[in-house]
Amino acid sequence: MQTEDEVRDIRGYLAAQAERVEAALQSVIPAAWRVNETLREAAMYSLNAGGKRLRPILVLAAAEAVGGDAAAEARALPFALAVEMVHTYSLVHDDLPAMDNDDYRRGLPTNHKVYGEAMAILAGDGLLTHAFHVAAQAPALGVPADRALVVVSELSRFAGLAGMVGGQADDMQGEQGITSFEQLEHIHLHKTSDLIAFSLRAGGHAAGATERQLEALERFGRNVGLAFQIHDDVLDVSGDEAKLGKPKGSDERQGKVTYPYLIGLEESERRVRQLTEEAIQAVLSAGLPKPERLVQLARHMMARDY
């Protein structure tokens, strides 16, 4: 459990880090680049559409855990921005009429509702492509080129055909036919956890993590990613509408197959706790100089009511 002081501390940390990421995103497309104006606007619209900024914050926290100081964290910023761009593109494409056909996200009209389908497709393509550009600039902040190249390779693996994009294909095909816990977990492991696992590894790479540390960070990310998804499902059943900012029970109304639906509410909550503890154990036993923030983040994410 978290004390009130801890909650205040972690909330302050999350707000400050989100602000830092959002400030950096404003100049992520170089002002000097000649970019089609509508395309630039469409890309920035979705980058600025809010969200918890969870992935970039995890990149920074992982770098701090491994490097032990603010300098290590600063070197990880390009990777933090890159992962947020990849996450954003995936939402833009996911909302398209041919995909989930969503008109609103986080209370705002989705990209294609504002800019049209063609521009939304291009804005997504542009954000995805540009993520690699931003990641590749990490050596300017002191990350060795060979490490930065490994991060590029991992970003494409965790976000690509065998990772997030593959998970979305599984999800799309499975929408009617998910009947087992294993199927559901397989989809979320790729659709959500892969990019979170990448975030932890990327932060580790920026701080020069060893192979053993990278594995521990990845395990932390994978477990926290799954716990995050299950907790979301749980909140949709038992959460507080005012804090969630959306009506309860929307998953059930949409016929979505969720963890509570498949294994029950109590077992879902038990699984969130178990995954979170495993995540915490992974980073506590990896000999990291400063794992505290990651531990706090894992505890907080499990306890959140929003």
Place this chain on the structure above:
Amino acid sequence: MQTEDEVRDIRGYLAAQAERVEAALQSVIPAAWRVNETLREAAMYSLNAGGKRLRPILVLAAAEAVGGDAAAEARALPFALAVEMVHTYSLVHDDLPAMDNDDYRRGLPTNHKVYGEAMAILAGDGLLTHAFHVAAQAPALGVPADRALVVVSELSRFAGLAGMVGGQADDMQGEQGITSFEQLEHIHLHKTSDLIAFSLRAGGHAAGATERQLEALERFGRNVGLAFQIHDDVLDVSGDEAKLGKPKGSDERQGKVTYPYLIGLEESERRVRQLTEEAIQAVLSAGLPKPERLVQLARHMMARDY
């Protein structure tokens, strides 16, 4: 002009290189990767749908020009495959109903006609993402990591918001309103030439090109890319239907603004010759050890009737 022997030689070269690229594309998605089966199939469907393989061939030819031997060319293969994947994803997304809404490409049903819109969007996203993975493997073939990272950075710049994706946004918005030569040229410079210019630079990087050589290669690519586009427009007016594999005059029927429409057939042909000569001069005056193949390729592309 080309002699008959030269034509035979360059045709043999093009066929052999295309075959080499196509063979390598078969294992570009590692067999060991667990990938959603339909997604893998959809990605491979478009990778295998033919085309001239012009961009990857130019990557390989640039590496040969700079390195002077087959070893330099071999090191460039990952970049050749990456650029073909980026080109392929752009065609898959370009053909979508929300974009150009094409049912056929190169005589085959387009990706979304076979696999549905959602899967076509994901296959495009997956191909784009995977291109960076393949490019990042170049150090395994002997390309230094810092060079490979520069290629990643350039791929994302030339293919991204300020490059190909930007050109597509310009094109989409301009469809009704192109009235000047400058507008048309601006669109093609980004939509087509940027990725070709990248191809030349990437081959150069693989062979350790100097800054001056890279600039000459880029100029070659930019000019050849534009000449290629203008020549396509010319062939649509004056070409041989049997050799083109499609009916003549389709640009005019679709109301497409082309070079012959804006500046006339004769001036268009003159411009193709001029751009080609400038391209050839660029590589001949850059002190490259083996520029002959690039010169041959430029001459051949200007003379082609297909």
